[in-house]
Amino acid sequence: MSAPTAEARAVYGRVIDPEATLPGGGLLDELRAELTLSRHDDGDEPAGGDLDALRQAAAAWSAAQALRFRELYDPLDAETRAVLARRAALACAPLSLMSGAWLQWLSSPGNADDPAVLGMLALYASDLGVGNPRASRGDAYLPVLRHLGVSENAVPAGRLAADQRIDDGHFRMPAVLLATSRRPDDLTAEILGADLCLREVGLLPALTLVRAELPAVTRWDVVDPATRHASARTGLELALAAVEGLSRRDGEDAAARIVVGFRWALQALREWTDRLCAELTAACDPAFEMAELMRQRAREGSAYHHSFALEGRPLAEWLGDCRTDPAPMLAALSRSRLVRPGRPDRSPLVNGLVGEGGRMFRVFSPEDLQVVRRWIGALSGPAEGTPPAGAALDAARPLRLTAWHHDGDGRPPKDLREAYHLLLNRTDDPAVRRYAKEYVHGWLGRSRHGLDDAGTPLPARWTPRGLRPWLVEMHDRHSEAFEQGSGQELPSREALVDSTVQLAPLTLIDGAWLKGFTDYAHASSEVGHSLFDTYWDELGNGEARLNHPLIYREVLHEMGVDLPPTASRAFAEWEGFRDASFELPVYWLSIGRFPQTFMPEVLGLNLAMELSGVGGTYRRARLALKKYGFSTGFVDIHNTVDNVATGHSAWAADAIDTFLSSLTAAQGAGALDAAWERVRTGYRSLNPPTGFRARQAARRATRHAMTSR
Incomplete structure (x- = not known):
């Protein structure tokens, strides 16, 4: 894999937080620069602002790429197919587990009566499978990871950022999309343009390979964002309606920015897919995954094994070199007594050493051991010189969003009316956000005052019987009072x-x-x-x-x-x-x-x-x-x-x-x-309550919130 470029992974982990907010100023400028940056001059994409032509280009590109992945997959043996399916599923996880999430903040109390926004909300509700738990398009993807045995970091999705099996480059596009979702007041048109592109592409091309490997483990029609889900209209139809609604409302400027978002998404998909295809092609060689494993384990491994010599040199030193180039160590290892080329079942490296009494017990996970066995099995005989060791891919283009702080702290609202106006939107500045949290603490402090003595209708204790019986009783009281x-x-x-x-x-x-x-x-x-x-x-x-x-x-x-x-x-x-x-x-x-x-x-x-x-x-x-x-x-x-x-x-x-x-x-x-x-x-x-003591309780709760910031 590539050398680490932690920017995309870190951004993904940050913006996936449900209470995340992104500042304006420099960070917003960086996001806009990313969305408008053109990187493809190969003539495959139409120039200008013709959205219909871009849609046709996206559909044609998707079909060609799906064929490309099938042509890679079809000739392979079953073991290599499984390896590629696992890698492709993990690579697509940061995007697919959050499918449609970039639409999450497009509606707000300030625009909730806007027909254009209602169209966007309809699109998002469809992606969620509204009305049912765990029915989103992202939830439909989870069984794929579970079936492949790689779902341990998939719930909650923010855990994916810690999964070192996933190259940083696979976080880049979803990190940008989720970051834009936290600035909906500024980037609505670009978000809808990017979303439309993803619907036009449909099932991610690399997932055609995974679907071929696992045709029946999930509802692939739900994973595909272009299809119908929890709505009479397809995802693509709803996305088109949302785009058209915004264009009608905001005119040519919105239409142009929709094209910007679409073009960015198509370019980002091209870049990511090309790199993923290169990764999967390289992974057909067992030495590629073995080299990855050595790079990942080298840092902790180099702290040990000072007394074990490999070709006259401490293994700890070999492992230290693996952090940059594992090829020499793998060559030496293939010539050692620990490995029987082509015969993993007879190789001490994956038998006695990792058994219950071995010195490397539990050092390798079962998944790691499969990688080692596959590498040994592919060795044809005692190696002369250096065998292929899986050259690292070129590093993914880094995502550099660095301006995480506001240009200024802002100021709190001067009164309730201004607070109301400012809080209608999703975005805010730190001073407004602090005001909101302190207001809540004060209000709840007032609400707690005398709670047990106030005859609050809710029972004093909750029981596993639940609230339905109480609910019916309260309805009877309301009717009787009426x-x-x-x-x-x-x-x-x-x-x-x-x-x-x-x-x-x-x-x-x-x-x-x-x-x-x-x-x-x-x-x-x-x-x-x-x-x-x-x-x-x-x-x-x-x-x-x-x-x-x-x-x-x-x-x-x-x-x-x-x-x-x-x-x-x-x-x-x-x-x-x-x-x-x-x-x-x-x-x-x-x-x-x-x-x-x-x-x-x-x-x-x-x-x-x-x-x-x-x-x-x-x-x-x-x-x-x-x-x-x-x-x-x-x-x-x-x-x-x-x-x-x-x-x-x-x-x-x-x-x-x-x-x-x-x-x-x-x-x-x-x-x-x-x-x-x-x-x-x-x-x-x-x-x-509104009495003097209740108001005092509110002031105390507010002061406590202010001092404990």
Whole structure:
């Protein structure tokens, strides 16, 4: 393999974190420079900005490369085929395990009512297999690695960065794609262009070799990003629709940047595929993998074996030289008494020395021993001179993203209104992010105050029986309260309009507390898949007519209120809102940034939110809206989709049960009480106490968060 170029591997490991953020400034400039860098002048790609011509070129290139890999694979013996399948599967893992993840942040509370964004979200939801756990395209790839016995670093996918069997060059393209996903406000068009290229290419060419070796171990049609998955339309059709939607919205500039992203992806695929093909061709020679193994083991091995001589020289010295050139040592080893050329079963190197009583017991893994045996088996006889030792590949072109710090720290929001405006986007600066985390800590500190004495509806302890029985009981209480209050006077028209307007900063960001669960690591997980499904429902499943913020705007319009766009500064500064109307929305926007740090609290908040109106509040609101001739669509849709049997309330309860059951299995019962306390705090955080002591608790929690940064 190549000499290490840790940049791509390190970037991949960093940007795969669900709470990762990338600064603007110099790093954004570096990303843009990478995306616009042209490296192919061989005439195979059309010049200019003709997207259709580029699509045709990508499809033709993919077909030719698939044939190239099959022609490499077909003539080989079974053992060599298996070696190449294993190597190709590992090489494709950094990209394939995260298939579609670069789309994860394209939607945000500030653009959640934009039809173009809904098209992007539909594409992403399809990749995730929305509605089912572990149903993403990346999850479909995992059985391939498991069947080949190389999946030990595949879950979570961030572990791949530590897998030294995977050349650094195989991380380069996915590292760039995942880095762009953390700057969606700046690079949406380029992301969609690169994504379209990958759909047009379809199944990665090298995977045609793996599919030939393992035709039935997984659903290869799901691994192929161009195909249909969890949608009536194919991945390619959805990608085209997303590209067309953005081009309609943003015009020629977006169209040109889409081409930039497409061209970059095709060039990156060419470069990577050529290098992978060279690697697999070299690996047909057993000496190539043996040389790799020696390079990988040389550093630790050179600390030992000072007393064992190989051709008059300590083995430790030979191993020290292996870090740069293993050929001389392999030649000497092939001539030694440790090796019987062509006869691995008779060679002490892979028998007595590595057996239970041998001096090298467990030094080599079973996979390593297969490499050694294959090398010995390929030796035709006592070597004269130096046998082929697997020359190293040329180093992959390094990925140099170095500007990991902002040009400046920024400043925190001056008030709630500015915080609301700034937090609507995915990207931020360190000062805004600190503000958000401290705001959450303060809000939760207030929510914890007097928790055990407040009569919080959630039970004091969670049991393996789960929350479904409690959920049904709460629904009965809501219904009973509604019936008992049916004779109460409805609010006046003016009061109804005022409350509807004051709720707009909250309701127009419906689902904002779940935005962290759009991240690939959570969106298809056992705990997070239902939270993403809830988010997907809140935004209308990709359809503007079902989008909850748009439905709410229709009600406001009927009331004679036409608000500025949610993402605009004018919305946050609109004089018709009271400052207090931004307190809870800023909490939603803040906690949604930290899906891992505050996962128990988000789960509790989600349950409180989804259950809050079902059976009672929504029904009363419907009566008031109907009385004054306003549409009841918004409350009607929530009273159905939030239901406690098969709707969002049920999903919310199930997510908590899954989380706590998994926690108990992983950490034991001792971790349960603390986690349940946090879930209860999250539940109460929808409507925390407002008294003086509660406010004091909030200030203490905020100060503690500030001092423990």
